[in-house]
Amino acid sequence: MKKTSLLLFVLTYLFVFTIPFLNIKAETTFSDVNSHWAKLEIEFLSDIGVIGGYPNGQFGVNDDIKRSEAAAIIVRELGLPTEKSTFNDVPQSHWALEEIGASAEAGIIGGYPDGEFKPEQTLSRQEMAAILVRAYELSGNTEVPFHDVDLDSWAYDSIESLLANDITVGYSDQTFRPENNISRAEFSVFLARVLDESFKKVTPSLDVTGITHGLVTTNVNHQIIVSAHQDAEVVVTLNNVVIDGENGVYPLSLQNGENTIDVMASINDTKEKETIHVTYQPEIADIATIEPITISASTPVKELELPSTIDVVYTTGEQGEEDVEWNTTNLNTELPGEYEITGDITNTSIQATVMITILEVLPTNITINDHTMEILLGSQANLSYELQPSQTTSRSVSWSSSNESVATVDQTGTITAISEGKTEVTATTSNGLTDTTVVTVKKNNDTSIIRDVAAGMTKQDVKQVEQSDLFYETEDSLFYHNAYQFGFPANILYTFNSNSLESIFFSFEGVEYLSLDDLELLYTVLLSDLENEFGTADIHDDNWFDDQEDYVLRAIWWNTQNHDSTISLGVRVDDFDYSSSANILFVVQ
Numbered sequence: 001m002k003k004t005s006l007l008l009f010v011l012t013y014l015f016v017f018t019i020p021f022l023n024i025k026a027e028t029t030f031s032d033v034n035s036h037w038a039k040l041e042i043e044f045l046s047d048i049g050v051i052g053g054y055p056n057g058q059f060g061v062n063d064d065i066k067r068s069e070a071a072a073i074i075v076r077e078l079g080l081p082t083e084k085s086t087f088n089d090v091p092q093s094h095w096a097l098e099e100i101g102a103s104a105e106a107g108i109i110g111g112y113p114d115g116e117f118k119p120e121q122t123l124s125r126q127e128m129a130a131i132l133v134r135a136y137e138l139s140g141n142t143e144v145p146f147h148d149v150d151l152d153s154w155a156y157d158s159i160e161s162l163l164a165n166d167i168t169v170g171y172s173d174q175t176f177r178p179e180n181n182i183s184r185a186e187f188s189v190f191l192a193r194v195l196d197e198s199f200k201k202v203t204p205s206l207d208v209t210g211i212t213h214g215l216v217t218t219n220v221n222h223q224i225i226v227s228a229h230q231d232a233e234v235v236v237t238l239n240n241v242v243i244d245g246e247n248g249v250y251p252l253s254l255q256n257g258e259n260t261i262d263v264m265a266s267i268n269d270t271k272e273k274e275t276i277h278v279t280y281q282p283e284i285a286d287i288a289t290i291e292p293i294t295i296s297a298s299t300p301v302k303e304l305e306l307p308s309t310i311d312v313v314y315t316t317g318e319q320g321e322e323d324v325e326w327n328t329t330n331l332n333t334e335l336p337g338e339y340e341i342t343g344d345i346t347n348t349s350i351q352a353t354v355m356i357t358i359l360e361v362l363p364t365n366i367t368i369n370d371h372t373m374e375i376l377l378g379s380q381a382n383l384s385y386e387l388q389p390s391q392t393t394s395r396s397v398s399w400s401s402s403n404e405s406v407a408t409v410d411q412t413g414t415i416t417a418i419s420e421g422k423t424e425v426t427a428t429t430s431n432g433l434t435d436t437t438v439v440t441v442k443k444n445n446d447t448s449i450i451r452d453v454a455a456g457m458t459k460q461d462v463k464q465v466e467q468s469d470l471f472y473e474t475e476d477s478l479f480y481h482n483a484y485q486f487g488f489p490a491n492i493l494y495t496f497n498s499n500s501l502e503s504i505f506f507s508f509e510g511v512e513y514l515s516l517d518d519l520e521l522l523y524t525v526l527l528s529d530l531e532n533e534f535g536t537a538d539i540h541d542d543n544w545f546d547d548q549e550d551y552v553l554r555a556i557w558w559n560t561q562n563h564d565s566t567i568s569l570g571v572r573v574d575d576f577d578y579s580s581s582a583n584i585l586f587v588v589q
Contacts, residue, residue, distance in 0.1 A: 030059040038185040041192035041199055048195075050077045051188060061185035068096040068119035070128070070187065071103040074135045077191070080106055087117035094119065108135045126155035126178035128187060132167070133158040136194050140164025146176040153178070166200040167193045205232070206265040206272040211252060213276055217283045219316075222252040224276070228265040235264045254280035256320075282314040284322070284348045292355040297336050297393040299358075301328050310345060310352050322346050326354075336360035336393055362394050363387040368427055368435045375407070375417045377443045383413040385427050385435065394430045401425050407439050417441040457501040462494050 030053045033039050042059055045051045050073055053059040068090075075082070082098035083105045090100055100117055103109040109131055111117045123131075132138065142164040149159055159176055162168040167190055170176045182190075192199040210224035226248045228234050236243050236250045238261055243250055252261065261276040288311035293304065306328075309321045324343040331341055336358045343352040365388040375381045387395055399409045403423035408416045415425060420443050426436045459478060463470070468483035471491075478494040493505040 030057065032058045032061050036061050036185060038189045041189045042185065044192050044196065044199070045188050048077075050191070051184075059184065061183065063184050064122040064181040065184050065187045066119065067109060067117065067121050067123055068094070068100060069184075070123050070131060071109050071119075072096045072099040073187070073191065074108055074131065075099040075102045075106075077195070078106075078135065085117065087111050087115060087119075089116040090119055106135075122181045123187070124178065125176065125180050125182050125186075126153070126159065128182045128190060129158040129162050129168075129178075130155055132190060132194055133161045138162065138165050138167070138194070145174050146170050148175045149178055162190075165194075206234075206263065206274060208263050208274045208276070211261070211276065211278060213278065215279045215281055216254070217281055217315075219254050219280055219282070222254060222278075224250050224252065224261060224263065226250065226263055226265070228272075232265040232267050237262045254278060256280055256282070281348075282316050282318065284312045284345070284350055285315045286313040287311070287345065287350060287352055290352060290354040292357060294357040294359065295333065296359050296391070297334060297361045298391040299333050301331055301333060304328070304356070306343075306354065310343070312345070322348070324352050326352075331356070333358055334393065360394055361389065361392050362431045363392045363429050363433060364389060366397065366427060366429050366433045366435045368437050370437055371435075372438050372440075373415070374440045374442060375415065377417050377420060377441055379417055381415045381417075381439075383409070383415065383425065383427070383437060385413070387429070397427045397429050399425065399427055401439075406441050415439055458499050459494075459496055462501065466492070466494075468492065 030042070033042050036042070038061065042051070042061070046053070074080075076099070080102045083101035084092075085094070085097050085101035085104070087100065087104075090097060094100070096119065100109075100119060104111060104117070138161040140161050140163075142160060144156065144160050144163060146159070149156060153159075155178055159168070159178065163170075168176070189199070205228055207227045208224055211222050216222065224236065226234055226236065226245070234248075236245060238252055239255065239259055240262075243252070245251070252259075257279065259278045259280060261278065263274045263276075265272050290307060290310070293306070295304065306326045308323065310324045311319065312322050313319055323346040325346075326341060326343040328341060331339060339356045339358065340353055341356060343354070345352055367386050367388075369384045369386070373381060373383075383399075385397060399411055399413055401407055401409045401415075401423050402425075403421065404418070406417075406419055406421035406423040407425070408418065409425050410416075413427070417439075418441070420441050422438060422440050424436050425439050426434055428434045459473075462478060466478070466480055466483075468480035471479045471481045473479070476496045478496075480492045480494075483490050483492050495502050495505070
């Protein structure tokens with residue numbers, strides 16, 4: 001018996017709390033409505049007995065409304081005669097059995113092809129629109145601005161009718177969201193607007209034409225044209241000052257520079273605002289001439305005293321000044337000369353120009369780093385110099401030698417020693433300043449290895465007398481470099497046969513820069529040295545061979561005084577390109 005009583009209590013509790021619209025009057029204020037945005041609409045419908053809240057004191061503002069609940073509300077408000085439902089999913093015990101039947105009979109909320117009503121299914125916003133249009137025979141045509149409502153949508157006409165009757169305005173992002181569920185609070189608001197005009201959402205419908213955002217160059221005949229709902233209050237301000245208009249037309253008197261136009265339309269607490277930003281910049285008729293600028297070369301561009309503004313005359317006759325930005329990217333202040341640079345003037349395509357003269361900085365002094373120099377015969381050395389001041393732009397100098405038979409100098413300051421003696425090498429600047437170095441060419445005092453080498457010497461014997469750097473050694477050869485022979489840097493190759501010295505080959509370095517005349521001079525020097533050592537040679541050929549391929553000078557000594565050997569001297573130039581070598585071959589017999 002106790003179990004039966006408990007079951008009846010639970011069923012009764014569930015039945016009471018799931019009846020969605022018990023007629024609990026608004027005097028018993030719903031606890032979830034007091035500060036809700038739909039408070040007035042909910043209380044209105046509660047006062048006329050159309051809807052109610054739950055026994056727990058709440059209205060359930062955010063609960064999705066069901067099809068059965070919508071049927072009950074509409075039938076109750078319209079006072080339709082009740083009919084028992086014949087839908088196979090609505091049992092005879094359903095709390096809204098008769099309301100569901102009445103709504104279907106009236107053609108307001110019908111069932112589905114499968115014979116069901118689906119009473120517990122939630123209602124969408126587009127279904128709500130169709131129900132209200134059918135229930136209250138709403139109609140009307142207007143533009144549908146919602147980009148989520150297609151023209152071929154089944155609910156398009158119903159949504160259009162709600163718009164035409166000021167029942168809905170949609171969302172601020174120009175959507176209606178037709179497939180979203182509708183809450184109890186939202187349904188209450190839509191129904192209240194149908195039943196009472198005072199709840200309708202009337203917007204100011206502000207529309208502004210005429211002047212637009214951007215730049216204008218004249219200050220005549222500017223205006224904005226404002227259209228709005230007939231009940232809207234319109235206020236237009238220009239730079240925070242209210243301006244008057246007539247028949248929606250507001251003339252504008254712009255000030256130079258930035259202008260802000262605010263248009264406000266309001267109906268009760270609903271407001272719409274549009275702001276337009278306009279820059280008034282009168283056209284420029286003429287610009288001032290900028291005086292030429294003269295600077296010294298190497299002056300940094302950032303130190304140019306270029307004006308940041310320029311005086312202008314406008315087409316209105318007014319005078320003023322505008323900002324100017326100079327184009328100095330390609331200006332090289334290291335190069336003397338005259339240059340015209342341009343500047344971009346703000347808000348106009350007209351360009352400013354200025355002439356800049358960059359003066360050459362000539363040297364006031366030249367100093368060669370070495371004022372005395374000794375170099376060995378057949379070698380080279382380099383001279384350098386300094387100019388004052390350091391920002392001198394004319395930095396080139398010319399070089400000369402007072403005695404080119406002793407040493408020559410090229411235009412890079414490279415000295416080539418030709419013969420023993422002294423010469424003065426002079427550097428001259430573009431404006432005639434000079435400095436001089438005394439160059440002394442000396443013969444190398446090395447002792448000829450020829451005096452110490454004899455036929456039959458072994459590799460070990462040669463190693464004991466050769467003082468140069470051994471570069472590599474093979475079974476039948478020794479190769480030395482960084483040696484000096486006859487006053488010239490040389491490489492030396494000794495060859496052996498059964499560990500017995502057979503020949504010596506000298507390859508003189510640093511002669512490839514010599515001219516043909518210099519090579520002949522070198523040949524003469526070598527020949528003289530060898531004749532001093534071994535006596536007069538048997539000249540094999542004392543003329544240059546000129547066959548466009550090579551040049552050869554050769555002398556041969558037979559049966560020399562101190563050694564039983566044959567010595568061959570040759571100086572050769574390959575391919576007529578001055579890539580030359582000077583070679584001496586000693587064949588020891």
